[in-house]
Amino acid sequence: xxxxxxSPTHLIKxxxxxxxxxxxxxxxxxxxxxxxQALGQGPQFIFQYYEEEERQRGNxxxxxxxxxxxxxxxxxxxxxxxxxxxxxxxxASSLAGxxxxxxxxxxxxxxxx
Amino acid sequence: xxxxTQMEGPVTLxxxxxxxxxxxxxxxxxxxxxxxxxxxxxxxxxxxxxxxxDDKGSNKGFEAxxxxxxxxxxxxxxxxxxxxxxxxxxxxxxxxxxxxxYKLTFGKGTLLTVNP
Numbered sequence: 001x002x003x004x005x006x007s008p009t010h011l012i013k014x015x016x017x018x019x020x021x022x023x024x025x026x027x028x029x030x031x032x033x034x035x036x037q038a039l040g041q042g043p044q045f046i047f048q049y050y051e052e053e054e055r056q057r058g059n060x061x062x063x064x065x066x067x068x069x070x071x072x073x074x075x076x077x078x079x080x081x082x083x084x085x086x087x088x089x090x091x092a093s094s095l096a097g098x099x100x101x102x103x104x105x106x107x108x109x110x111x112x113x
Numbered sequence: 114x115x116x117x118t119q120m121e122g123p124v125t126l127x128x129x130x131x132x133x134x135x136x137x138x139x140x141x142x143x144x145x146x147x148x149x150x151x152x153x154x155x156x157x158x159x160x161x162x163x164x165x166x167d168d169k170g171s172n173k174g175f176e177a178x179x180x181x182x183x184x185x186x187x188x189x190x191x192x193x194x195x196x197x198x199x200x201x202x203x204x205x206x207x208x209x210x211x212x213x214x215y216k217l218t219f220g221k222g223t224l225l226t227v228n229p
Contacts, residue, residue, distance in 0.1 A: 004156070033216060042117075042202050042219030043157070056216055090156060102217065104149075104156035 002027060004093050004105035012111045013081050021076040021108045025093030032074040033102065034066060037088040049074055050096055078110075086112045115140045119203045119220035126227050132190040134223045136177075136203035139184065144205040146170075146179050146186040147217065151200045160188075160201070193227045200224050 005024045013019050025032050031050045035043035045058035049068035063079045072093075078085055088109050092102040120135040138146065145164040149157040161170030166181035175190045186203060203220040 035217075040221070042204075042221045043217070045216045045218070048216060058216070092157075101159050101162070102157075104158070106154070106156040 004091055004103050006089075006091050006105040006108050008108060009106070010109045010111075012113060015081055015083060015112055017081050018077065018079045019081060019110060021078075021089050021091075021110070023074045023076070023091030023093075023105060025072050025074070025091075026103045029093035029095050029103070030072050031094045031096050031100075032068055032072065033092045033094070034074070034076045035090040035092065036060070037090055037107070039087070043090055046076070081112045083112050086110060115144065115205060115218045117203050117205055117218055117220035119201075120223050122222070123224040123226060126193055126225070128195055128227055128229050129192045130227075132188070132193045132197075132225070134188040134201055134203075134225070136186045136188065136220060137184050138186065138203075138205050140205055140218075143181075146177070147204040147206070148175070148177055148186070148188050149202040149204060149219075151202065151222070153199070157202065193225070195227045195229055198225055198227045 003026050007022045033048040034046040036046055037043040046060050047057045047066055048055050052068045065077045068074045088107040090107045091105045094100040094102050116139045118137050147162045148160040150160045151157050161172040163170040163179035166179055169178045177186050177188045200222045202222045204217045
């Protein structure tokens with residue numbers, strides 16, 4: 001049973017470019033959340049998708065957008081990259097319901113130069 | 114807003130030593146509390162959780178008790194092993210809306226190194 005898979009594992013982009021990160025949830029899960037983890041910090045919530053809609057959003061600018069597909073997989077898009085966007089981006093999946101634990105992927109390491 | 118404050122690291126212990134990592138929180142309502150562990154090069158793994166006051170979460174010899182009166186959820190282990198070396202994150206939940214579940218607010222993490 002595959003867990004949460006994210007691609008790519010590493011990515012290097014130039015300031016001003018756009019990037020797309022991908023996530024496949026754990027089998028049976030229907031909710032996907034994205035977190036940004038800066039070096040030496042805890043993960044920060046970006047947004048959450050359920051039934052192909054953004055359900056919750058953290059304090060991130062509109063440059064951060066996402067999508068969820070009918071098969072529950074998800075993409076995170078970041079436009080106009082800034083140096084400060086360099087971080088580990090974590091995807092977490094779960095089954096809708098308040099007692100369902102989050103399962104995290106290993107993340108995508110984004111470096112903006 | 115919600116916040117989590119955990120003990121600054123790094124923490125370095127010898128094998129079989131006693132571990133405590135302090136965690137306090139600020140939240141509206143009654144959040145659920147979690148400890149996650151992150152091994153090098155890996156994603157976060159749920160270590161344990163507690164969903165209401167006085168609950169004790171436990172797993173792999175680790176335990177933490179939800180203390181509402183002190184707004185704390187300290188992580189303890191009686192005898193650490195080299196394999197416990199990792200970054201530990203305290204987190205709280207915030208109930209989501211609609212059919213989705215909660216989002217997590219994390220502390221900054223505590224790096225634990227256990228030497229043989």
